[in-house]
Amino acid sequence: MTRTEQQDALTAARKLAPVLARRAAEHDESGAFPRADFDDLHAAGLLGLMAPTRLGGTGARFADYTDVAIELATGSGATALIFNMHASVTGALAHVPDDVARTLGAPDSYFVTRDRILAEASAGALYAVAMSERGAGSRLSQLTTRYERRDGGFRIVGSKAFVSGAGHADAYLVAAKSSEPGADGGPVVSYFLVPAGDGVTVEPTWNSLGMRATGSHDLHLDVTVPADALLGGVEGITLLLAQVMPHWLVASYAAVYVGVARSAIDTASTYLEERGLTHLPAVRARIGRADAEVAAARLTVAEAARRVDADPAALDTRRWVWRAKLLAGDTAARVAASMLEAAGTSATRRGHDLERIFRDARCGALQPPPSDVCADWLGVAGLGGDPERDTAVPRW
Amino acid sequence: MTRTEQQDALTAARKLAPVLARRAAEHDESGAFPRADFDDLHAAGLLGLMAPTRLGGTGARFADYTDVAIELATGSGATALIFNMHASVTGALAHVPDDVARTLGAPDSYFVTRDRILAEASAGALYAVAMSERGAGSRLSQLTTRYERRDGGFRIVGSKAFVSGAGHADAYLVAAKSSEPGADGGPVVSYFLVPAGDGVTVEPTWNSLGMRATGSHDLHLDVTVPADALLGGVEGITLLLAQVMPHWLVASYAAVYVGVARSAIDTASTYLEERGLTHLPAVRARIGRADAEVAAARLTVAEAARRVDADPAALDTRRWVWRAKLLAGDTAARVAASMLEAAGTSATRRGHDLERIFRDARCGALQPPPSDVCADWLGVAGLGGDPERDTAVPRW
Amino acid sequence: MTRTEQQDALTAARKLAPVLARRAAEHDESGAFPRADFDDLHAAGLLGLMAPTRLGGTGARFADYTDVAIELATGSGATALIFNMHASVTGALAHVPDDVARTLGAPDSYFVTRDRILAEASAGALYAVAMSERGAGSRLSQLTTRYERRDGGFRIVGSKAFVSGAGHADAYLVAAKSSEPGADGGPVVSYFLVPAGDGVTVEPTWNSLGMRATGSHDLHLDVTVPADALLGGVEGITLLLAQVMPHWLVASYAAVYVGVARSAIDTASTYLEERGLTHLPAVRARIGRADAEVAAARLTVAEAARRVDADPAALDTRRWVWRAKLLAGDTAARVAASMLEAAGTSATRRGHDLERIFRDARCGALQPPPSDVCADWLGVAGLGGDPERDTAVPRW
Amino acid sequence: MTRTEQQDALTAARKLAPVLARRAAEHDESGAFPRADFDDLHAAGLLGLMAPTRLGGTGARFADYTDVAIELATGSGATALIFNMHASVTGALAHVPDDVARTLGAPDSYFVTRDRILAEASAGALYAVAMSERGAGSRLSQLTTRYERRDGGFRIVGSKAFVSGAGHADAYLVAAKSSEPGADGGPVVSYFLVPAGDGVTVEPTWNSLGMRATGSHDLHLDVTVPADALLGGVEGITLLLAQVMPHWLVASYAAVYVGVARSAIDTASTYLEERGLTHLPAVRARIGRADAEVAAARLTVAEAARRVDADPAALDTRRWVWRAKLLAGDTAARVAASMLEAAGTSATRRGHDLERIFRDARCGALQPPPSDVCADWLGVAGLGGDPERDTAVPRW
Numbered sequence A, B, C, D: 001m002t003r004t005e006q007q008d009a010l011t012a013a014r015k016l017a018p019v020l021a022r023r024a025a026e027h028d029e030s031g032a033f034p035r036a037d038f039d040d041l042h043a044a045g046l047l048g049l050m051a052p053t054r055l056g057g058t059g060a061r062f063a064d065y066t067d068v069a070i071e072l073a074t075g076s077g078a079t080a081l082i083f084n085m086h087a088s089v090t091g092a093l094a095h096v097p098d099d100v101a102r103t104l105g106a107p108d109s110y111f112v113t114r115d116r117i118l119a120e121a122s123a124g125a126l127y128a129v130a131m132s133e134r135g136a137g138s139r140l141s142q143l144t145t146r147y148e149r150r151d152g153g154f155r156i157v158g159s160k161a162f163v164s165g166a167g168h169a170d171a172y173l174v175a176a177k178s179s180e181p182g183a184d185g186g187p188v189v190s191y192f193l194v195p196a197g198d199g200v201t202v203e204p205t206w207n208s209l210g211m212r213a214t215g216s217h218d219l220h221l222d223v224t225v226p227a228d229a230l231l232g233g234v235e236g237i238t239l240l241l242a243q244v245m246p247h248w249l250v251a252s253y254a255a256v257y258v259g260v261a262r263s264a265i266d267t268a269s270t271y272l273e274e275r276g277l278t279h280l281p282a283v284r285a286r287i288g289r290a291d292a293e294v295a296a297a298r299l300t301v302a303e304a305a306r307r308v309d310a311d312p313a314a315l316d317t318r319r320w321v322w323r324a325k326l327l328a329g330d331t332a333a334r335v336a337a338s339m340l341e342a343a344g345t346s347a348t349r350r351g352h353d354l355e356r357i358f359r360d361a362r363c364g365a366l367q368p369p370p371s372d373v374c375a376d377w378l379g380v381a382g383l384g385g386d387p388e389r390d391t392a393v394p395r396w
Helices: A003-030 A035-043 A062-075 A077-095 A098-103 A108-122 A238-244 A246-274 A281-310 A315-343 A353-361 A371-382 B003-030 B035-043 B062-075 B077-095 B098-103 B108-122 B238-244 B246-274 B281-310 B315-343 B353-362 B371-382 C003-030 C035-043 C062-075 C077-095 C098-103 C108-122 C238-244 C246-274 C281-310 C315-343 C353-361 C371-382 D003-030 D035-043 D062-075 D077-095 D098-103 D108-122 D238-244 D246-274 D281-310 D315-343 D353-362 D371-382
Strands: A127-130 A146-150 A153-163 A171-178 A189-195 A200-203 A217-225 B127-130 B146-150 B153-163 B171-178 B189-195 B200-203 B217-225 C127-130 C146-150 C153-163 C171-178 C189-195 C200-203 C217-226 D127-130 D146-150 D153-163 D171-178 D189-195 D200-203 D217-225
Touching: A003 A035, A003 A062, A003 A077, A003 A353, A035 A077, A062 A077, A062 A246, A062 A281, A077 A108, A077 A127, A077 A246, A077 A353, A098 A108, A127 A153, A153 A171, A153 A189, A189 A217, A246 A281, A246 A315, A246 A353, A281 A315, A281 B371, A281 C281, A281 D281, A281 D315, A281 D371, A315 A353, A315 A371, A315 B315, A315 D281, A371 B281, A371 D281, B003 B035, B003 B062, B003 B077, B003 B353, B035 B077, B062 B077, B062 B246, B062 B281, B077 B108, B077 B127, B077 B246, B077 B353, B098 B108, B127 B153, B153 B171, B153 B189, B189 B217, B246 B281, B246 B315, B246 B353, B281 B315, B281 C281, B281 C315, B281 C371, B281 D281, B315 B353, B315 B371, B315 C281, B371 C281, C003 C035, C003 C062, C003 C077, C003 C353, C035 C077, C062 C077, C062 C246, C062 C281, C077 C108, C077 C127, C077 C246, C077 C353, C098 C108, C127 C153, C153 C171, C153 C189, C189 C217, C246 C281, C246 C315, C246 C353, C281 C315, C281 D371, C315 C353, C315 C371, C315 D315, C371 D281, D003 D035, D003 D062, D003 D077, D003 D353, D035 D077, D062 D077, D062 D246, D062 D281, D077 D108, D077 D127, D077 D246, D077 D353, D098 D108, D127 D153, D153 D171, D153 D189, D189 D217, D246 D281, D246 D315, D246 D353, D281 D315, D315 D353, D315 D371
Parallel strands: A127 A171, A146 A171, B127 B171, B146 B171, C127 C171, C146 C171, D127 D171, D146 D171
Antiparallel strands: A146 A153, A153 A217, A171 A189, A200 A217, B146 B153, B153 B217, B171 B189, B200 B217, C146 C153, C153 C217, C171 C189, C200 C217, D146 D153, D153 D217, D171 D189, D200 D217
């Protein structure tokens, strides 16, 4: 792994951003999967970003990912969000050290499967995440999707919601609960990588205020998968992975919304320059304050990412991740709203980049964990408590 | 004129609000003129709200109008905005005292025309406003629409933008500049009430973030109108009317956005009660702060309206109108954004009432004069200056 | 009672405001009771503001009081706060209708006592409120001050905190708990008007960020009072009075802080004009936004006061009172902070009016019920609940 | 220069912070110079922080300074501000590379003088900055302090304002204008290091809302200094130094206010834990949001410092410095105000740490360049302009 390869990936993302931006209005309008964007991401080698170089990938760390995600999101927030899900699957697999996996009980076959998944990503496979369920949100303990051993593999039955890229992924990371309780009588929740195909059907429910092109539809599963679809090769590994992965589920969103916020400023600035309105003091004050706020949010995401790479499970790392999520989500919404005021009525025409960015930007603070929950957790931690123990049940 | 009739109008508006609300999502989706809403407004006698009782109307004052507009806007912001334009035309005509009109040079024929226009409103005619132009905004001095005397009437040629209800009004209030300069060599700007029909064509340009059902398309005019289409019966009356009418062009928006803000809270509250989430402290804090803020904005609109009725041209009245516009626009945007955070991701589905209200609510601060301009004017006035004289050229 | 008398009182308050303002810095510096201010209030007849005209007073309603309090507070927030306590005592006595008092069991002697108290106020007596206790805040159920029947009167022993005007009042409204339980076994809390003198000692504990001249010191009581010191002539009347009086304990603060906020703008404006800085766009924007915000808070206080006069016990009235408290407290703090930024470093010199106003203004949101509690209560009420029943124990 | 030495300095600062905190209330109350604090800073070797190791100092970079300043400011904002001035003088001298100094025309004697100044700092000398003047603010072009050649040295006559540590420094960095114009006819402004003593008198004018212990009094100069008091050994070097030093004059404040903001949270948290109020949701939300905001401001200061060390004159560096100043000042004021609301009325007692911190924290946004100016500059730069050229005259 050389830093050169990761720098190349960042350069590629930076070059792609304006290309994505040109298509973003159309994808937003139709709510269609950004096919051309992902063809470009594939061509640029970015689908293998998280895969190690020995498997044809870039060998990126989490901090490299956030840099890339911010760049992509300045072009298209929706494309960056879908990419984020793919990066979460591949990144989590790539970053669990072999010895940790072994300690968790991973059999030899796990490493073969993992390498195959990552090599296929390098070769262009796209993975999506099918974890949330209506009613349960993303709380694993509330899952209704079940699985049971069947024919040397597993039969999985259930329904998932908010599956970004649904219908366009090659495989889905699915969390499901065993039909049989564990040794301790408690629920056993496992992760599977379920290939697209028969038994995996998309119900097109996604039609949202913003981030429309993510196509985060419902996914219905009634499918039997081979044994090696069980991630880690061990049942019940989910909760443990969930502890290691919070950055992927939280900080990865944050990076996207920093990019969206940045694009709000850039779009407004270009527009104001074209219209000859840069001399207005109120406009300058809005641009100036937005600039500082987005710069700070970006640093916060970078710091969270740096710590995730250094010590992913530490409480302090989790606090940085919550700070990043809180600030990125709130900043994006506030900045995009202010930029719309700076630009004026004409920028609210549907199809205008700033109009779309305003809608996209509103979604960050609402994605789990929402800003109010992040603030509560940070407050508990700041007051010497443990958010996992002391907080009322979160709403997501 | 009895207060009973105006109370009846308010009651009617209150009854219509939930009816409008049920249709609002569909009108927003299609961007179509809310035909059924206006049939209901007509049936409830509300198109004659501003016409005097002797002409079949309700004889409403401006303060009565704002009460009605707030109620209608809790049902549908777009319908209330179209209604606002109709009320502006009829209200301005109804509220200029006869002696003032005579002092301005209005001939006897003016009163006949005015009464006809108002009587037709009572009978169901709908009027729209065609004042803004691309590039000129709503600054009368920059108008490019021209008129000249022709065949005992006037030929009017030009294009207008942001004409709410375009294609569905029976007549349009059009501001145009005479092709000949006035006695002092300066431009002569006059108002006409141009009937729909040949020579008045709609170009469907409106496709906006919010307030989509207003259908505020472009209007192209190449039409000859009879002499009595000249409002006031006198050329050049425009600027004077513009001084009397600021409340219609500014405070009337404010009433609409107070209604929109109120509906954001009501919609979120209902949703949170249905989902059993009213115990969450962060949700309660959001509802509580929004409630206080909207209540204060509503009082500000009411105070501005009271003063408009008492002394429409006073500087102090104008300050109240700017306060109302500033607070209503900012409050609506802020409150709707907060309510979306209180309700969570599910409420961002397109077609969900709160999702539409969030988009509608963002538009108020941008409508002329935008919040930044209102703040500047209030600042100048608060510092002992005269905003009309001391301020840099406004951007709208 | 004629409106003329109340208008005269308002005019007197308006004239006194600049006189109070000239002394405010000195009172703030020393933390001394504003003796000269109260001599002027007495001379202007304002100590009798709430007493009926038949007893030499002005016969003011609550709405009249808030108008007067706002004016006084533009001169000196601390003086207005002390006056507020006096007005609370006299206003509550004056506004409980005779028939209600009789229904509550007030004996004939009550009316004699009440009239004496109010007549003495008209003649210049000053009353203070000694209700809060350290630890218990203002929650009556937690009181530790006790009383027992003794020598045909009552012996009262305990300590009170935050007694504005302590050491300078002629008598103190004291809440105390009977040493014997009530008929139902529950605590009996009663109000007494305890004359200054032996057994009533002041411990000078007050030394606060803002509102320094209120001298809200601790008061130690070990005193025997005659029977007619029992307010209402009936034990256990406290809780009932507390239900009728929330406006005095809450909305009356709100009026003071609206005045303080207004004075922040006026002081900054004068300063900016003197320094020739009114052309700065950022300054104008700050003044403009502050102007609108304070105007709205003032309307909210006026609306709350109007409803308190019309229907003091209604839930809707209480909601308006909470709105007024929330907005006045938050607005004062925010506006004063912004005005300091508009004026710049020089205005932060101790003794500069704006420096004092900034500190005074910060106190409003903290006075009971603090803004966070008001927001919670409004949220509960807005979500269809009953704040008295559904809320977690408030912190004050 | 080893990183160990700088790490030691940071550790020393961290240890001193609670010591400074224990004295801060007393220094604030009296407005007296924190003598004991500076004895401790001297003992810990921190007065030599910026001096190179070869001269007995720590050899700190700017980023090391900001780390130290943040720690000291968590103990006492006022002490950190005085220290900041000392560090600005020594840091600017230490960080101008020898070759740059030579290019600017520095004679050999300059290096001797510079080394003496820095060595004396390592040995305990304290330097202060006397640059601002009443009326001129810190704009060098408006200076009224004059100097002329006299007796082989320079006679300096004039008055300075806002001289933190006045009366307690061993020497003052003074900016003065030559009584003779330069070769190009323009004004020649030079820097002198004027020793305390005869001809340097303090007028105790400082009595401020916050940061009271800085003793930023007026300084009157009527003094003759030897030739080597001319900094750089060359007249007219001032403007050039001013270009290199913006970080010292701007970003160095930012570090102090980040420390103040952090101490607001820590103080409030401790207080809330002691009072058993950490379970209140509104309190937790306030702590949580403040935590995220301060963390982001701290990262911004660190990033600005990193860039100052790498490329002090770059426009991008200046943008980061303005971001740091804007965010640190605004964050400190907002966070301290919120913490006071979290803690409640008891924390507003004068002498309570949080009460002082609230006042100290309000000063950051007002110090030059104030937040509104930073926002404007950032806006101009963000819109492709050059703040030095395109902005209206700043107010400071």
